[in-house]
Amino acid sequence: MSKRIIVIGSGAAGLTAASTARRVDPEASITVVTEDEHIAYSPCVIPWVLEGVGGWDSIVMHSPAFYKDERGIDVMIQTKVTGVDDERKVLVTEGGELPYDSLVIATGGTVFVPPIPGKDLPGVFSVRTINDGKRIQEWMGEVDSVSIVGAGVIGLEMALAMRHMGKKVSVIEMFPQVVPRILDADLAEMVQSYLEGQGVEFVMGAPIASVDGDGKVEAVTVGGRRIDCGMVIMATGVRANLEVPRMLELDIGELGAVRASPSMQPYRKGRLVRNVYMAGDVVMCESGVVPGPTMSQLGSSAVRQGIVAGTNAAGGSAMHPGVVSPWVSVIGDMQVAGTGLSKGLAEYYGIDVVEGVAQGYTRARYYPGGKKLVVKVLVERSSHRMVGAQIVSGEEATGRINWLTAAIVTGTTVEDFATYFENAYCPPTSMVRDVALNAADRAAEKL
Amino acid sequence: MSKRIIVIGSGAAGLTAASTARRVDPEASITVVTEDEHIAYSPCVIPWVLEGVGGWDSIVMHSPAFYKDERGIDVMIQTKVTGVDDERKVLVTEGGELPYDSLVIATGGTVFVPPIPGKDLPGVFSVRTINDGKRIQEWMGEVDSVSIVGAGVIGLEMALAMRHMGKKVSVIEMFPQVVPRILDADLAEMVQSYLEGQGVEFVMGAPIASVDGDGKVEAVTVGGRRIDCGMVIMATGVRANLEVPRMLELDIGELGAVRASPSMQPYRKGRLVRNVYMAGDVVMCESGVVPGPTMSQLGSSAVRQGIVAGTNAAGGSAMHPGVVSPWVSVIGDMQVAGTGLSKGLAEYYGIDVVEGVAQGYTRARYYPGGKKLVVKVLVERSSHRMVGAQIVSGEEATGRINWLTAAIVTGTTVEDFATYFENAYCPPTSMVRDVALNAADRAAEKL
Numbered sequence: 001m002s003k004r005i006i007v008i009g010s011g012a013a014g015l016t017a018a019s020t021a022r023r024v025d026p027e028a029s030i031t032v033v034t035e036d037e038h039i040a041y042s043p044c045v046i047p048w049v050l051e052g053v054g055g056w057d058s059i060v061m062h063s064p065a066f067y068k069d070e071r072g073i074d075v076m077i078q079t080k081v082t083g084v085d086d087e088r089k090v091l092v093t094e095g096g097e098l099p100y101d102s103l104v105i106a107t108g109g110t111v112f113v114p115p116i117p118g119k120d121l122p123g124v125f126s127v128r129t130i131n132d133g134k135r136i137q138e139w140m141g142e143v144d145s146v147s148i149v150g151a152g153v154i155g156l157e158m159a160l161a162m163r164h165m166g167k168k169v170s171v172i173e174m175f176p177q178v179v180p181r182i183l184d185a186d187l188a189e190m191v192q193s194y195l196e197g198q199g200v201e202f203v204m205g206a207p208i209a210s211v212d213g214d215g216k217v218e219a220v221t222v223g224g225r226r227i228d229c230g231m232v233i234m235a236t237g238v239r240a241n242l243e244v245p246r247m248l249e250l251d252i253g254e255l256g257a258v259r260a261s262p263s264m265q266p267y268r269k270g271r272l273v274r275n276v277y278m279a280g281d282v283v284m285c286e287s288g289v290v291p292g293p294t295m296s297q298l299g300s301s302a303v304r305q306g307i308v309a310g311t312n313a314a315g316g317s318a319m320h321p322g323v324v325s326p327w328v329s330v331i332g333d334m335q336v337a338g339t340g341l342s343k344g345l346a347e348y349y350g351i352d353v354v355e356g357v358a359q360g361y362t363r364a365r366y367y368p369g370g371k372k373l374v375v376k377v378l379v380e381r382s383s384h385r386m387v388g389a390q391i392v393s394g395e396e397a398t399g400r401i402n403w404l405t406a407a408i409v410t411g412t413t414v415e416d417f418a419t420y421f422e423n424a425y426c427p428p429t430s431m432v433r434d435v436a437l438n439a440a441d442r443a444a445e446k447l
Numbered sequence: 448m449s450k451r452i453i454v455i456g457s458g459a460a461g462l463t464a465a466s467t468a469r470r471v472d473p474e475a476s477i478t479v480v481t482e483d484e485h486i487a488y489s490p491c492v493i494p495w496v497l498e499g500v501g502g503w504d505s506i507v508m509h510s511p512a513f514y515k516d517e518r519g520i521d522v523m524i525q526t527k528v529t530g531v532d533d534e535r536k537v538l539v540t541e542g543g544e545l546p547y548d549s550l551v552i553a554t555g556g557t558v559f560v561p562p563i564p565g566k567d568l569p570g571v572f573s574v575r576t577i578n579d580g581k582r583i584q585e586w587m588g589e590v591d592s593v594s595i596v597g598a599g600v601i602g603l604e605m606a607l608a609m610r611h612m613g614k615k616v617s618v619i620e621m622f623p624q625v626v627p628r629i630l631d632a633d634l635a636e637m638v639q640s641y642l643e644g645q646g647v648e649f650v651m652g653a654p655i656a657s658v659d660g661d662g663k664v665e666a667v668t669v670g671g672r673r674i675d676c677g678m679v680i681m682a683t684g685v686r687a688n689l690e691v692p693r694m695l696e697l698d699i700g701e702l703g704a705v706r707a708s709p710s711m712q713p714y715r716k717g718r719l720v721r722n723v724y725m726a727g728d729v730v731m732c733e734s735g736v737v738p739g740p741t742m743s744q745l746g747s748s749a750v751r752q753g754i755v756a757g758t759n760a761a762g763g764s765a766m767h768p769g770v771v772s773p774w775v776s777v778i779g780d781m782q783v784a785g786t787g788l789s790k791g792l793a794e795y796y797g798i799d800v801v802e803g804v805a806q807g808y809t810r811a812r813y814y815p816g817g818k819k820l821v822v823k824v825l826v827e828r829s830s831h832r833m834v835g836a837q838i839v840s841g842e843e844a845t846g847r848i849n850w851l852t853a854a855i856v857t858g859t860t861v862e863d864f865a866t867y868f869e870n871a872y873c874p875p876t877s878m879v880r881d882v883a884l885n886a887a888d889r890a891a892e893k894l
Binding site for chain 1 (some may be wrong): 459489491492495500501505506508523584604661682735743745746747750751766769770771772773774775776777779780784786811812813815844847848849850852854856857859866867868870872873874875876877879880881894
């Protein structure tokens with residue numbers, strides 16, 4: 001009999017796992033079970049859709065019918081998992097029991113909403129699903145001002161989208177800087193400054209105390225101050241959805257998500273659980289930069305983990321390494337990117353780092369249209385290894401952060417980066433010696 | 448007494464060597480001797496200036512006065528070296544003798560013009576210096592059609608610049624494909640096709656036989672065919688300027704340029720020559736991909752070599768590794784890039800390679816403005832190491848080719864590239880899994 005593979009979750013992790021399993025085992029019976037109505041879209045694009053870049057339909061890459069017809073994968077939408085019997089290898093849904101040989105858990109995460117008064121008032125939204133987006137879109141027509149709670153990249157992208165729609169926007173952040181944890185204060189200052197120039201107001205260093213209103217949102221209270229607003233968007237970070245893992249009594253790691261082996265299998269009381277595989281935001285990762293745990297709740301990480309989980313679930317052999325987690329965010333005319341450790345993360349791991357910062361341009365100095373480019377590299381003092389990098393730029397941040405990630409992944413010292421990592425040059429696309437190499441030189445001078 | 452350093456040549460290699468020497472030794476006396484009238488500009492930008500992007504003045508980054516005032520470096524322009532006495536350590540110019548402790552030779556290269564009838568007719572030009580550019584600009588006002596000899600990247604960039612100026616353009620190439628040697632035939636076909644769509648005519652697989660005309664260019668003859676044209680631009684590749692190296696009887700390598708040590712010092716009868724350093728187009732390099740010689744006549748390579756030569760000439764310590772030589776060319780709306788070995792170069796070294804090609808987009812599939820992106824990777828069959836990569840794209844080729852170069856530099860296998868080399872993702876700048884990783888998957892499947 002052909003192998004029965006069930007995947008719970010229809011985000012990037014789940015659908016990648018299902019499609020990969022199909023490639024590895026053409027005969028397997030593969031079923032995706034999801035509570036969602038829409039599948040196969042990137043939540044990352046929601047801010048852009050809200051400001052009018054494409055429509056909700058255009059961002060859905062594939063329908064359940066596509067998976068059925070093109071890949072022989074059944075997708076059961078709007079289906080809630082009510083139990084898992086790991087002895088009998090049966091998944092229980094409201095519609096009945098589904099037997100499996102391999103189970104992939106890719107249940108993702110949910111926006112964490114702080115437990116404050118008024119958090120359930122009409123007019124409070126998260127940004128996670130197409131339906132969230134549609135609800136925001138409907139409500140925002142009625143309001144002039146918006147409070148965004150959380151100055152991470154989603155919060156900032158949402159802030160600018162709302163500005164582009166003509167709203168008065170306040171961003172509330174409990175930390176003293178935007179993009180806390182993964183961006184250093186100096187680059188964060190550039191980002192905040194840019195957004196202030198776009199008319200976004202920031203209330204920093206204070207947690208939100210309450211959402212206020214009679215029957216619907218009328219204001220928020222932060223640090224004793226009342227900010228009038230017609231809606232609140234919670235961009236307060238994502239917590240793993242642990243309902244299904246808890247049914248299986250899987251071990252939860254110290255960062256609040258499921259601990260997984262390099263084969264992307266979970267543990268129960270410290271022992272590897274066979275026939276179950278994990279992928280995506282529900283998983284806690286190991287860092288690829290230092291020995292230690294980390295989270296990598298990125299679409300790109302979900303895909304990588306889905307490939308490993310799907311391969312192994314189908315009887316193949318794949319390994320998920322520690323993660324460096326490069327990320328990039330486009331905020332209007334500004335691109336912000338990071339990889340590996342920030343100074344904050346280095347401190348968390350007790351790593352002593354040296355930084356090098358350089359400024360330049362994305363094109364030859366005299367070539368029209370070049371954008372200012374700031375690159376920071378972080379180097380472990382004891383080993384001279386590159387352990388992190390950050391970019392603020394007007395263009396071409398993505399390829400550059402991937403390039404710096406390559407240096408980190410391969411354990412390259414900052415001196416070797418400057419010596420061996422050649423860059424291509426053409427006046428319309430680069431300076432003759434890339435600014436990232438100059439940043440490396442600056443760091444090396446301090447070692 | 449302070450150290451006396453003389454640099455011959457005022458291109459990227461020479462001026463980088465001089466500036467680096469100044470950083471290493473604040474006390475040294477540093478003199479740059481050059482035949483050129485203009486210094487400190489990138490010849491790569493000439494095609495764009497011809498079509499109106501900036502002016503000749505704007506591309507000159509620094510004047511001799513800047514070097515004197517800001518860096519304490521004397522620049523002697525329009526000064527020809529007539530001899531070198533390496534025993535006495537004296538450089539001889541038309542104006543007199545200049546004693547040195549360290550000599551940096553960065554005499555660059557000259558466009559190789561095939562020895563055909565009519566090659567010296569008025570209306571035949573090279574593209575190498577600002578004065579070349581000015582002469583072309585003056586002449587091109589009078590003519591309707593231009594023949595460009597050589598379909599390398601300079602030839603193609605010039606072809607499109609001339610089309611943008613409304614000229615009829617024929618490109619003549621003796622090889623059967625454009626960008627021969629460093630780009631594979633399949634990607635070359637895409638580039639040629641794009642240019643044909645822009646109205647450029649190609650005459651492939653035949654060398655130019657003659658330039659014809661009575662007192663000035665009227666036509667060229669290629670493969671028995673006469674092509675009428677008012678000017679001819681020779682973009683036929685660069686040969687090292689060996690006049691000064693020959694005065695010193697330096698060893699010339701098998702690729703026709705000066706052989707240099709990792710310290711960028713030349714050899715004489717197989718013995719390292721002390722106190723002399725080399726940089727730029729005059730030098731033959733060792734490959735960083737395979738054990739063997741190569742040429743790396745790129746602006747970016749000139750800078751890297753200039754840093755090493757300048758450091759060592761000033762008494763510091765630096766090493767120039769083997770080169771991977773990533774390059775990128777912007778041809779209208781198309782970006783073409785390559786790194787490491789092409790199939791042709793792999794064949795030259797006797798290396799058996801496997802290729803993987805993938806197509807996708809530069810942004811999320813649904814995100815407006817994304818450009819088609821083709822990535823090829825070449826993998827050494829015996830070791831699974833990545834040894835080359837090529838890109839044809841509408842944008843963001845530079846960072847991506849640097850990223851692929853990092854994999855080659857670090858000896859990464861194609862499987863490890865796909866497993867470890869994470870990419871950052873944001874819908875406006877990338878697909879969730881970069882196309883380069885898919886190309887790696889395609890190659891890995893064949894191994």
